[in-house]
Structure formats: structure tokens, C-alpha cells
Amino acid sequence: MTNEIVNKVAQSSLVVFDLEDYYPEQEAVVLDISQWLFQGFILKEKEFRAALQNFDFSIYNNKLIALTCTTDAILPSWAFMLVTVYVQPYAQMVNQGSVNDLYIAYYQQLINTIDFSIYQDQPVIIKGCSKKAIPEEAYVMATKKMMLYARSVMFGEACSAVPIYKRKK
Structure with a gap:
């Protein structure tokens, strides 16, 4: 009688889908537009545009950009749009919001390109x-x-997966 240990997980037909395999290699950076506002709160259009024109956005080359304003400034929507015009030629991706919002947008874009068939x-x-x-x-x-x-579809690890979905026959 042999006491051979059998790895039933390795022998199963389970296929693992790992979102970590698709995690971006590019650095995620917060770009705070309050740096171009008067005293960090007031958008003066002429000065705002001039500050953007004089800023070297090439420092964001191939990065994922989370556009935000860390002050309580009340901004028009076009402020974020205008910053996007300047940073987009360098950035891999630009999204308004937090870094988490950026990663959500990244995965949303990515998942739509994966061949799940x-x-x-x-x-x-x-x-x-x-x-x-x-x-x-x-x-x-x-x-x-x-x-x-x-x-x-299950979630977790092969040794302790939680059933999520099973197709009806």
C-alpha cells in the first residue's frame, strides 16, 4: 500500500483567470490641478492656460494619470478637459478621479479587449x-x-474557492 500524496487540484480541469496578470506596468500618478490655481482655489482662466502652456508634461511620459484637485476649489468641467489636452500626448492613460478610479477605468478598458471565448x-x-x-x-x-x-465561475484559490456562478443545464 502506497501513501502517495495526490494533488487533486493540479489534476483538475480548473482554469485560473488572474487579474493580477493584467496589472499595469506603468506607474500611476496623481496629477493635482490645484497647483495651477491662484492660491490653490481660484481658477483665473488666462493664468491657468499660461501655466499649462509653460509646464513640462513630458514628465508624465508613459504613466497612468489620475487627474484630481486636492483643494475644495469649485472648478468648471473644462478645467480637467484642458489639462487632459496637455497631458494626453505623453500619458498612457488619463482619468479624472482617484488612483482607484484610474485602475477601475484601466480594467474596464482592458476587460473589453480580452477574448473570454x-x-x-x-x-x-x-x-x-x-x-x-x-x-x-x-x-x-x-x-x-x-x-x-x-x-x-469560482473566486479565490483552487484549494478554497467560493462558488459564484454555474450555468444551468
Whole structure:
């Protein structure tokens, strides 16, 4: 009689989908537009435009940009639009909001490009326990797409997965 240990997880047909594999390599940077406001609060259009024209936006080359204003300034929508015009030629991505909002937008864009048909009729685990800050919204987006193809969707690790979805027969 052998007491061989069998790794049933390795022998299973489970397919792992890991959002961490798609985590951006580019640095995420907060770009605070209050630096171009008078005393950090007041937008004077002529001075604002001049400050943007004189700023070296090339420092944001190939970065993910979270546009925000860290003061309680009341700004017109076009203020963020104008900053975008200057930073977009250098940045990999520009989004208004927090870094988390930026990552949500990043994953939303990314998930729409992934070919989920490769998971057709497969039991899939959407891997949890990431070492990187994957927004929870990305898991929801991936689940919505995965449900269209996978036979079943679980969350977590193969040894302790939580059932999320199972296609009805």
C-alpha cells in the first residue's frame, strides 16, 4: 500500500483567470490641478492656460494619470478637459478621479479587449488574494464577461474557492 500524496487540484480541469496578470506596468500618478490655481482655489482662466502652456508634461511620459484637485476649489468641467489636452500626448492613460478610479477605468478598458471565448465551457476560478491593488469592480467586470462563456465561475484559490456562478443545464 502506497501513501502517495495526490494533488487533486493540479489534476483538475480548473482554469485560473488572474487579474493580477493584467496589472499595469506603468506607474500611476496623481496629477493635482490645484497647483495651477491662484492660491490653490481660484481658477483665473488666462493664468491657468499660461501655466499649462509653460509646464513640462513630458514628465508624465508613459504613466497612468489620475487627474484630481486636492483643494475644495469649485472648478468648471473644462478645467480637467484642458489639462487632459496637455497631458494626453505623453500619458498612457488619463482619468479624472482617484488612483482607484484610474485602475477601475484601466480594467474596464482592458476587460473589453480580452477574448473570454477561450474559457468556453470551462470551470474557471477568478483568482483572489492579489498582491497588487486590484479594484473590486474589476472582479465584477471579469465575472460578467466570464459568465458568458465559462461553465462555472469560482473566486479565490483552487484549494478554497467560493462558488459564484454555474450555468444551468
